[in-house]
Amino acid sequence: MSEWALLGDAHVPKSGWEFPPDEYRRRVEGARRLMAGGGIDCLLLTSEKSIRYLTGYHAQEWINQTYSRYVLLPLDREPIAVVPTGRVPGFQSTTWIRDIRSWLAPNPADDGVTLVTDALRSVLRPHGRVGAEIGPEMRLGVPVADFLRIRDALEISCVDAGPILRRLRMVKSPLEIERISRAAQLTSEAFERLSRQLAPGKTERDVYNLMHVLLVELGAEKVPYIVPVSGAHGYDQINVGPTDRMLNTGDLLLIDVGATWRGYFCDFDRNFALGRTTDEFRSAHSLLFEATEAGINCIRPGRTMSDIWRAMTKVIAPDGRLNAWHGRMGHGVGLDLAEPPSLAEGDRTVLEEGMVLTLEPMVTLPGAGGMPWRRMVHEEDGVVAKAGFDLLTRRAPSTLPVV
């Protein structure tokens, strides 16, 4: 396969490469092994993370949805990138792809569709099968209408590339773990510094801004997620915020953070009580700490996600009764804030060394303060090791911190 020459030991990575050639060789070999096993002749990739993972193209420009970018990874031919003209130098300097085709974009009448169709035709055998990002947890990085035009022009059979991409990305290399660890460490430090600045009278938005500055000063590359939620009675959701609500003595405050270091996320949260707290919050926090401990102690290669979920659930609901809002309690972390597998009862993924997971147990509390029910969550990130789970975050205190 010709690109092995390009990826060979003799190849000196250009300054724009984010990992050495071996990292990509392993990823691409892995992809092709899984493609061969699944009868897939070519991967048709369009999303930021899939393309970054397999080719090395790391660019902030993905937030610009005017443009489409395609990468074809055939089973036994040279890969092809099809990108707008302006993106060619960036693909040349950051990726190992040699065959880069381009068009002057935007061109709504044909934004790469003909080029991709022709490229696919040249690498596919008749009745070839293409793997595309169409299934669960996948997002296409191009307009659906363009994707369907390509698919229909070729009469190819199109299957979900998700299982392959998921499988590949789930187990992290040492270089990837190093990056996640850096993100988790700097965020741990930011939480510690933040805890000394929290006080009644500040608003949730103040907390957001304080944490944002701390994270960036400590070297976070991107901070797509800082959600503070607060209330005298706690909180019922952890996805929307901040508001202009002012913190009061006695409040429970949760801050959930997703920050990156060189493209890789950490994802964890911390709870704080303002000035004083209640027995209810104290014991919920202890339960969460113990559930996390049970999860950590259960993790080792060979166990399943379902096993870990059950170990944590046994602490939270010794009687086995969970309520209707009780979904998964953790997930994978990497190039995405949340990626497979799921820490859920139904997820039978077998743990392997190198998987990075967040454990995120949840306790539900009866309704109060206008909320029909309340929740309390807690979260730690770590990596599956030979004989257990190595935490990447600084462990939260066993008792709810009062600040």
Place this chain on the structure above:
Amino acid sequence: MSEWALLGDAHVPKSGWEFPPDEYRRRVEGARRLMAGGGIDCLLLTSEKSIRYLTGYHAQEWINQTYSRYVLLPLDREPIAVVPTGRVPGFQSTTWIRDIRSWLAPNPADDGVTLVTDALRSVLRPHGRVGAEIGPEMRLGVPVADFLRIRDALEISCVDAGPILRRLRMVKSPLEIERISRAAQLTSEAFERLSRQLAPGKTERDVYNLMHVLLVELGAEKVPYIVPVSGAHGYDQINVGPTDRMLNTGDLLLIDVGATWRGYFCDFDRNFALGRTTDEFRSAHSLLFEATEAGINCIRPGRTMSDIWRAMTKVIAPDGRLNAWHGRMGHGVGLDLAEPPSLAEGDRTVLEEGMVLTLEPMVTLPGAGGMPWRRMVHEEDGVVAKAGFDLLTRRAPSTLPVV
């Protein structure tokens, strides 16, 4: 229409609403007018920005691709949101939608597909037409396979909602312009402060970090885009960076920034020369300044994007000869860093008061320093006013600043 009651003057916005009810009423009325004109019975929305624009749901959780979220906006019935159970409180507190249906996610076997199919069936007449985010510059916010299952289960005819969404979002309200202006002002201030900290010996990555801290300290909410590029001979691309390259005396440095204030972007760049510079860079910068000036002077309601493009091109290439890399020279800015219309020869969009645009002229320079050609760009943001173009950015200096 029942939700008018909910959106009526008497309705007091909840603390989580980001705009007063009138803003949403105008948007929804506009959408329905365009739907009626286009024979569309229902919009099926799945992406962050479409849903935020029409319902008010503003949440950082969209980076989590494990979950799907759907909003149905029928022509003459009550809208329906279909979201994971955990997202219900967030939809309740931030949006005016009353009919919120949910499922316990993730459930890869049926992540909302049945609920959405049933909901669509209940609001559609037989042979109804659905508008979905499938065309140019659109991205579906859910897995394609799920979208196709919904479409095929109903045998609906599915057309691109892009023209409607584009048309609506293109003209900004005063409240939206205020936010874009805040983003542009704080970024202008950050550029000014940064210029005093630039010096040979710093790397591109140092520049990234310096600018990142400045922006966040000055109140930027999100900073998804800071791209510094540099070189003794300038640059040939503006999408990939930073690298660890160290700045030297004589370098040309470009920094392009996309930062938000309460969800709304600014998007502009600045050039700097380190210590000294060349006549080539000086005159290219002057040309860019003058091209921007020509663009600004040409803008007024009634002119087209194509008119502005020609006015700018006349300065850059008086002989009318542009090279093959010369695409568009600006675009809309708003909830997205880059949104329609395009400042391109072929874009006949007629300017209206309230459109926010970036003018982004480009000059190409002959190859040097290993680059087959080089480019130089410059950028300003502004809003189309009654009789011209009101800049939202602090205008760059007319001569290339040497720092």
